[in-house]
Amino acid sequence: MATYAIGDLQGCYAELQSLLERICFDPTQDKLWLVGDLVNRGPGSLEVLRFVRSLGDSAITVLGNHDLHLLAVAAGLAKLHRGDTLDQLLNAPDCDELLHWLRQQRLLHAEENYVLVHAGLLPSWTVEQARGLAHEVESALRSDDYAEFFAQMYGNAPIAWSSELSGYQRLRVITNACTRMRICTPQGEMEFKFKGEVSKIPAGYLPWFEVPDRASRDATIVVGHWSALGLKVTPNLIALDTGCLWGGPMTAIRLDDRRLFQVGCNTPVAKDW
Template sequence: MSTYAIGDIQGCYDSFRRLLDSFAFDPARDRLWLVGDLVNRGPRSLETLRFVRSLGDSALTVLGNHDLYLLMVAAGHGKRGKDDTLGAILAAPDRDELLDWLRRQRLCHVENGFCLVHAGLLPQWTVRQARSLAAEVEAALAGDACAKFLAKMWGSEPDHWSDDLEGWPRLRVIVNAMTRMRFCSPAGVMDFHVKGEVAKAPHGFLPWFDVRGRKSADSVLVVGHWSALGLKLTPNLCALDSGCLWGGKLTALRLEDRALFQVDCAGGEAVPLHPGG
């Protein structure tokens, strides 16, 4: 059995299927780990959701910010972005089944020394703590309070973690760190304004994975979210968003031996702008 971690798909369904063909994916034998952002901006988000759901236990996905955005919009909260491509999902006859499946996916997955999460972890969190905090959000999404949570989920405050946080602000910080963060200060204050290359880090901030002494450094974090960062592989980081949506490549990494597989963005899937991930 092999496990293939795959970067942000964002509705680039044709590229996704070509990538699976490139390593002869067999759902009876292999597993997929998807870093989140299955949907939005690409042209075939509905097909992507349906296919990943159909794979059952052969595919494991964590939630990205665009996946949560879909859940929020479907619940009647937030403002639709002019560049979103969620209409087909929202109008689909199996909409409710797909959304119910999506809201029951994990925010963070830990297994065999790897931690799969969409954006990253705050420097003061161990992987064990992050998994526990993710479970709080997962319970809110899967439970009867889901609609209330989605109404309160979006927003950039508080911008840092405190063990004293409670209620919706506590869950919001967990969501923002795990699905939106790129830069943070050494003390764990997050910046949500800059989306570009590492060289554009705001004064006093740095990429979350470069914070000295971060407590998750003893695990290999498998992430996406940051297309402007591009593919970055270090002993304890596998950043796999190689910008397929923006005309780049879709990337898979076989976790057992770090074999790399990539395909170019399929014709007609790329969008013209590059906001950073």
């Protein structure tokens, strides 16, 4: 039995199947951890959702910003963006079933000394605190009033965590940290426009995982989201978004021994948006 973590899929179904063949994935014995952003921009979002759902307990996925965008669009609370490739999924006969399944997925998964989350954890959050906060968002997504969550989800403010936050402002900060954050100040103030390479981070900010003495530093955080960061494996961070969508490889890591596996991109999307 082995546990494999895989970077952002973003609808790259053919590459996912090639990678699973490469690692000899056996759903009756192995576990698959997916860092979120299962859908969008690539050509096979519908096939990806159908396949991951079919894996049942063999796959653990956390939600990424593109997954939440899909759910918000389907709820009528967001519009499709230029470059979105969600029409086939939204028009599929099993769309409602797939989106109901997607809403049941986690924002964060913690097991032993690993934490699976799409973007990152705010520096002040311990793993236990982050797990509890993520559960607040998960409860909102799974509730009968989930549409109201999407109505309130968008926005950059507040930019920092405070235990005094309540209501949808509280849920928005948690969601933004777990699904959108790349950089922050040492005090945990997030910035969301930056998507580039580490060498070009604006003054006063640093990668969230490089904040000195962050409270989750003793755990290994497994993330995606930041394709310009690329593959980064350290004792307490595994970043797996290697930009398959844009022509880079799709990457898996076997957590048991940290062996890496990669397959190439079949049909890269032009990065012009």
